[in-house]
Amino acid sequence: MALSKEQIAQRIARELQDGFYVNLGIGIPTLVANYIPEGISVVLQSENGLLGMGPFPFEGEEDPDMINAGKQTVTKLPGSAIFDSATSFGMIRAGKVDLTVLGAMEVADNGDIANWKIPGKMVKGMGGAMDLVAAAKNIIVAMQHTNPKGHSKLLPQCSLPLTGVQCVRKIVTDLGVFSITGQGFHCDERAPGVSVQEIKEKTAGRLSIADDVPEMVF
Amino acid sequence: MALSKEQIAQRIARELQDGFYVNLGIGIPTLVANYIPEGISVVLQSENGLLGMGPFPFEGEEDPDMINAGKQTVTKLPGSAIFDSATSFGMIRAGKVDLTVLGAMEVADNGDIANWKIPGKMVKGMGGAMDLVAAAKNIIVAMQHTNPKGHSKLLPQCSLPLTGVQCVRKIVTDLGVFSITGQGFHCDERAPGVSVQEIKEKTAGRLSIADDVPEMVF
C-alpha cells in the first residue's frame, strides 16, 4: 500500500543523523519533525532567521514576532538563536545546513527540480527554494509519486520552470525511496505492498530497480 | 609661528559638523576629540568595532576587552554600539562615516596619500588605512608640513608606496590648511605668523596661494 504523508515523513526522518542542522519545507517536510528518532538530536533551521525551532506554542502563548518560514507561529527551544535573513541564507549557502527536505512538482532523473511556478497560472514566487536547492549539501524531496492526474512526477526532464539543476540527492514518495545516481533514479526501497511493476509504470524518468528491492518496514 | 600638534587638531576640529560620524587615526588625529566645538555632537567610530567611543577610562576601570583601533583602553559612551570587524569596515566602505582624519608620510597634489610603508625598513602593514582612504567620503590629513630632514611632505607625486589614490580632500599641517582642488594644493589659511613665502618654499607640489591668504585665529 502506498505511504501516507505521515509515513513519507517518518521514512525521511530515518535519514537524520545526530547533530544534523535541518531545514524542513512547508507541507510533508514539516511533518518530519514529528518522527525524529530516539537518541538523535537535530536542530531545525527556519530560513526567516531561526535555529532551534520548537513546536507550535500552547494556545494563548503565540507571539506574532515568533514565526517560521511558513509564517506559522512557533516556539524557540533552549539553545536556539535568532538572526537576520542575510545571515540565515549565508549559513545555508555556506553549506552549514546538513539536510534540506522540500516538496516538488517535478524531479528529473538528473536531479533537476521544479517546485515554484506553473506558467499561465498564478506565480507566487520562489521564496527561499532556489537558495536552498542551490546551496544545500543534501537535498531530499518529499512528494507524491504522481500528480492528481496520475502522471509521473519523476521525469526524464522537468516540464515546469526549474528551481534548481542537478541538486536533488534523494526522493521519498508514497511508492518508495529513490536515489539520483547519475544514471537516473535508483529505487532503494519500495513502500510495503507496492510492486516493482507499479513503480516502473509510474516512473517516467530512467529507473533502475531490482526485482528484490527491499520493502520498507514501519 | 607654526602650529603645535594640539593646534593642528584644534583647527581640524572646526571641520566637524553636528551629527558627524568620525574616524580618527592614531597620533595627531586622536587629539581632535579634545576640541569638539560647543553645541556640536559627533560620534567617534573606531574601526575595531565601536561607535560612540568615549575618553580613556579612569584609573582602575580599564578593561582589556574595551580598546580602540590604536589598542588603547577606552570607554564607551551612552548610545554606543559594538560590532564585528567586517561590519565596521562595511559601514566605512558604504560611506556611513562622514569624516576620516589620519596622518600621512606624503600627500601628492592630486590627493594621493602614502602612509604605510617605507621600503627597506620594517613593514608593519597597512592596518585599516587603505580601507579608510578608499571609502571615506571626506578625508583630512593631519601632519607636519615637512619631514624631519626638512623636505616637503606635500609633493608633486608620492615617492613612497601609496595607501590610496586621489582621495585626500584637505590637509592641515603646522603651516596651514590646504585643499586638493584638481589643480594641486590650494592654501585656504596660513598658521599665525607663517609667511606666504615660507609656505611656498616648503611645498614641493603645485600650490596656489593668495598673497592675502587669511591667517588662522585661535
Place this chain on the structure above:
Amino acid sequence: MNKVFSNADEAIHDISNGVTIMLGGFGLCGIPENCIAALVKKNVQGLTCISNNAGVDDFGLGLLLKKRQIKKMIASYVGENAEFERQLLSGELEVELVPQGTLATRCMIAGFGIPFVPLLAGVGTEVAEGKEMVERQGRQYLIEEAFHADFAIVKAWKGDTMGNLIFKDTARNFNAVMATAGKVTIAEVEELVQPGALDPNFIHTPGIYIHRIFQGKNYEKRIEQHTVRKRNA
C-alpha cells in the same frame, strides 16, 4: 544631531512619487505598520517597493497595492494576495521575483559598500536570464548587483534616540538587513528610549545606519498562520 521624529507622517514627509522604498518584514511579521499607513494616507504614487512579501489583501503592503500606489514590486514571494494577482495579470503592476537569500544578500551588500556578489541561487533557472555567470571551483554563480533604495523603512522592537536598534525574535528578518541599505533609513520602534538604555554589546543595528526614528503606535501585529498545540491536561 536629532534623528527623532514625532510620528510616521513626519518621518516620511519627503517620500515622493516614483521613489524606491525598501520595507522590512517577513510576511506580516515585523512590518513597519505605521509608515505603511502613512504612505497610504499621503497617497504617494508610482513607488518601487523592495520587500520580501507583498502583504495580504487588507494588510501590510496590500494596503498600498489596493490603492495602486505601487508601480513595481521586487519580492521573493507574493502569494496570498488576490489584488496583487489581478494587477499583475492586467499589467498594471510590474513584478521582479528574486530568490529570498539573493534578495537579502543584495540588500546586505549595499550596506557593506559592495557593488555586486556572485551567488549560487537560480543558476540554470529563468532567474539567470540576462545575468553574467562566473565559475569558481567548478561551481557556477550568478553576478547579483546590490539593491539600493531612496528610503529604507524598518520596524524594530526598541530603539534609542541615536538610532541604535534591537529587534524581537524573528521580526528581525529583513529589517536588520534593509536598515543598512537606504540612502535615508527610517526606523519605527515599539519603544523609543534614551541613549544608555540599550546595552551597546547587544545592538542589532548600529545607529549610524538610521537617519530617522520614531515611536510607533497601535501595532496590530497580525498573525498569518495561527498555529498552536493543545496543552496536556
Place this chain on the structure above:
Amino acid sequence: MNKVFSNADEAIHDISNGVTIMLGGFGLCGIPENCIAALVKKNVQGLTCISNNAGVDDFGLGLLLKKRQIKKMIASYVGENAEFERQLLSGELEVELVPQGTLATRCMIAGFGIPFVPLLAGVGTEVAEGKEMVERQGRQYLIEEAFHADFAIVKAWKGDTMGNLIFKDTARNFNAVMATAGKVTIAEVEELVQPGALDPNFIHTPGIYIHRIFQGKNYEKRIEQHTVRKRNA
C-alpha cells in the same frame, strides 16, 4: 551531538603540520589564549596563520613565531614584534599583508558561501598587483577571494554547549567573522553554559558555525596600550 571538549589540548588534537588556521582577536584583545598555548605545546609546524595581527614578542601569536611554527602569516598589521621582523628579513617567514577591512570581509564571505567580492581598498596600490579590477558607477574595485581555513579558532565571552557564542565589547572584532569561516571552528569561552542560559535574541554567533567548544582558563588578557585618565578630585 556533543561539541564540548574538556580543554584546548583536546580541542586542537587533530591540528597537524601545514594546515591553515584563522585566529580571532585584534591586537591582544580577544585572542584565543588557551588554544595558542596548546599549539605551542603541541609544536605543530609549517602553519599558515590568518589573523589581523601577529601578537607581540612574548604573547599571542608571537609565541608561535618564537618557536618558528608559522610558515606564512596573513595579516593587516604586524608591528611591535621584533622576532617577526627578524624572520621576515631573513626569509624564514612568508608574509601577505591585506587591508584590514578586506581581511575581515574575505573571512566573512566564506561564511556566507560567497566566493569573491569586489572591494575598494588598495586600488592603485601594490595590494592591487595581480588582482582583477572591475568598475561600477565610475569607481574601481579589486576582486578579492574568500579566505577559508582548515581551522578557525575564536575566543568568546560566553558560549553554550550548542556552540552559540556571545562576545564582550571590542573583543568581538575578528572573532565573530572568523567563526563562520572555518572548516572546523573551535571556540574557547570564558564561561560555558547550558542551552537556555543565553538569550536567543542576542546571540552573536549561532551555534551552527561552531564545531568544538571548551571553557578556557587562566586568561591573562594583556593590555597593549594602557591608557587612563586621572579621576577629578
